[in-house]
Amino acid sequence: MLPLVALVGRPNVGKSTLFNALTRTRDALVHDQPGVTRDRHYGVCRLDEARPFALVDTGGIADGGVHLVTGDLAGATARQARAGADEADLVLFVVDGREGPSSVDDEILAWLRKSDKPVFLVVNKTDGLDSRAALAEFARYGFRDILAVSSAHRQGLDDLVDEIHERLPEQGATEVPDNDPDRIRIAFVGRPNVGKSTLVNRILGEERMIASDVAGTTRDSISADLERDGRLYRLVDTAGIRRKSRVDEAVETFSIIKTLESIEHCQVAVVMIDAREGVTDQDASVLGAVLDAGRALVIAVNKWDGLDTYQREQVEALLSRKLAFVPWAEAVRISALHGSGLRELFRAIHRAHASATRSFSTAEVTRAVEIAAEASPPPVVRGHAAKLRFAHPGGESPPTIIVHGTRLRTLSDSYKRYLENFFRKRFKLVGTPVRFVFKEGE
C-alpha cells in the first residue's frame, strides 16, 4: 500500500515548505489547475517515481494556516499532530537549524518518544549555514537518524527521500498481483455519502456477483473482480467494497490516505460527485489528487434521479463552471440508486482507459509538435523564443510526450496548456491528463 510519512514539528520550522517541496511534481507539468482549492494536508511524494509515498503535514495548514503558537501540547494542533503521527509509518521530526532547539521541540520530542514510531530528525533551514554545526546543535537529542536540509532551496531532498525509503515498510513484495493486463483497474472515490457504496453494490449485484472478493495481504486492501459486457475489471480498494464485505463495520470515516491509495492503484479513477451538493472543496481536492497521480479520470455525477428540469439545469451550469479546470474529463450523470447511466459510465471508463494507454510513434508526436509550433510559435521572451526540435513518446498512463529543444524554460504555462490541448484534439484523447516533459538540448 501507500506508506505514510508524517511531518511533525512546532510552527514555523518549515513543515509546509518541506511538504510542498516533496509533493511538488518534479517536471514542469502542464496543470496549474486553476480553480482547485486543495486540501494541502495530504499529498503524495513522487520524487522517486517508482516508490511514491503519502505525506501528511500535521501542522494544521488545513485550518487556514493558523498555528497555535504555544507549547501546550494539549492544543488543537498538537492533537492533530498526534493523530497524524499515529497513523504514519514514519515520523519526520522537523526542527529549525537557524534557531536551534527550543523548549517546544523538547516537548514534542518527549511525546514522540512515548510512541513507538520510528522518528527521523530533519534539521531544516540550513541554507547558508555550516550544516555540521547546525546538526551538532541537536546532538543532545541523541538521534542517529538526522539530516540537514533546506526545504526552501531544495537542498538535501534527494538524500532525505533515500533516508525515508530505507525506513518505510517493504512495498509490493507480498501484494496480490495487481497488474492483470486484461483487467481495467477502477477506483470509485469521493467524499462520504456521495453514493460510492451504493454504486459498487449496484454494479456488483447487477452482474449477479463478481468472481470473488480479492483479499489483499497487506492492511485491509480489498478489491473485487468483475466481468461486465464481456470485459474484465478490478475494482480496487474502494470504500464501498469494504463496507459490503464487512457488514458489521461501523460507518467509515473519510480516509484521505485510503483515497490516495486507491487512486495510486487504479488506472481509471471515477470521482463521484453528489448532484445535490454541487462540487465541494473536498471534491476538488479528490480531483486534484487524481490529476497529480496522472490517472485517467471519469466524473460520475450521482443522485441524478428525482431532480426536476429546473434543478438539472442549475446543476449543469454549476458543473460546467466548477469543472472547467478538467474540460477533458467526461462527466456522466448517473443514479446509483436506480442503476441508471451505468452503461454510459462504463463506456466513458473505456474511452478514458483507451486514451491513457494509447501508444504513439516518435514520428507522429514529432509531427504534432511541429504543426503545433507552426500554428502558434512559442512567444519571444527577452528577444528569444523557445525552439521545439523533436519529440518522442515517454510512456503511458498518462500519455507522456518528451519534447527536446532549446530555451524550453521560457515556455509559459499557457503555452504548455496549448500544446496539451493541441495533442488531445489531434489524437482525440479523452479522460486522461497528457504530460509533457521538456528536455533542453539537441
Ligand code: GDP
Ligand atoms: P511551518 O509552520 O512549519 O509549516 O513553516 P513554514 O513552511 O510556513 O515556514 C515558516 C517560515 O520559514 C517561512 O517564512 C518559510 O519561508 C521559512 N522557511 C521554510 N523553509 C526554509 C528553509 O529551508 N530555509 C529558510 N531560510 N527559510 C525557510
Ligand code: GDP
Ligand atoms: P458513500 O458514503 O459514498 O459510500 O455513500 P452511500 O452509498 O452510503 O450513499 C449515501 C446515501 O445516499 C445513502 O442514503 C444512499 O441511499 C443515497 N444514495 C446513493 N446513491 C443515490 C442515488 O443515486 N440517488 C439518491 N436519491 N440517493 C442515493
